[in-house]
Amino acid sequence: GAVVSQHPSWVICKSGTSVKIECRSLDFQATTMFWYRQFPKQSLMLMATSNEGSKATYEQGVEKDKFLINHASLTLSTLTVTSAHPEDSSFYICSAKGERNNEQFFGPGTRLTVL
Amino acid sequence: GDSVTQMEGPVTLSEEAFLTINCTYTATGYPSLFWYVQYPGEGLQLLLKATKADDKGSNKGFEATYRKETTSFHLEKGSVQVSDSAVYFCALTLSSARQLTFGSGTQLTVLP
Numbered sequence: 001g002a003v004v005s006q007h008p009s010w011v012i013c014k015s016g017t018s019v020k021i022e023c024r025s026l027d028f029q030a031t032t033m034f035w036y037r038q039f040p041k042q043s044l045m046l047m048a049t050s051n052e053g054s055k056a057t058y059e060q061g062v063e064k065d066k067f068l069i070n071h072a073s074l075t076l077s078t079l080t081v082t083s084a085h086p087e088d089s090s091f092y093i094c095s096a097k098g099e100r101n102n103e104q105f106f107g108p109g110t111r112l113t114v115l
Numbered sequence: 116g117d118s119v120t121q122m123e124g125p126v127t128l129s130e131e132a133f134l135t136i137n138c139t140y141t142a143t144g145y146p147s148l149f150w151y152v153q154y155p156g157e158g159l160q161l162l163l164k165a166t167k168a169d170d171k172g173s174n175k176g177f178e179a180t181y182r183k184e185t186t187s188f189h190l191e192k193g194s195v196q197v198s199d200s201a202v203y204f205c206a207l208t209l210s211s212a213r214q215l216t217f218g219s220g221t222q223l224t225v226l227p
Contacts, residue, residue: 042219044215095215103164
């Protein structure tokens with residue numbers, strides 16, 4: 001099946017710094033990538049949808065300037081958490097979807113801890 | 116709006132017990148339905164899916180049938196194993212949309 005990777009798998013940073021998370025589709029071209037946030041023992045909440053070469057569409061309540069998403073190529077999307085604060089600590093998961101079908105393939109997730 | 120409701124967990128079973136995790140949905144169109152599994156510390160993996168009414172998805176001994184009349188997609192397994200311990204998410208997507216809507220997840224623990 002299709003493989004999606006995320007890097008880093010975990011990151012610890014100081015409050016006020018910015019953190020970039022990469023999501024890559026390794027063996028297919030992802031026309032659409034999704035970014036989710038998961039709090040402990042809770043479901044995934046969609047943050048934004050990004051299509052290659054265009055601006056991301058953010059869900060209501062998600063700050064665009066806080067969570068910068070770039071989908072510069074068909075195999076890479078990045079999420080940058082700017083000026084991170086402890087409340088941004090969470091598990092961030094990306095998924096990618098190609099043109100062929102409706103299935104989304106999920107990355108393994110990135111655990112962000114902001115001190 | 117579209118939504119997915121899962122039975123609340125956690126669910127604790129003994130090995131070889133029968134498993135049912137209930138899932139019901141509301142949707143404005145005709146959704147595709149999915150069950151995803153998340154093992155500790157990992158991302159989501161697709162377990163099974165069904166794209167139209169009366170379809171049965173199956174994988175690794177798990178089954179779920181798309182019931183349009185009851186808007187349900189309950190997950191079942193006849194004999195669970197310790198290795199099935201994970202969080203299970205029911206989800207839907209509409210053909211005209213691309214995002215997945217997830218249920219709240221159900222934690223399953225299987226004891227030896």
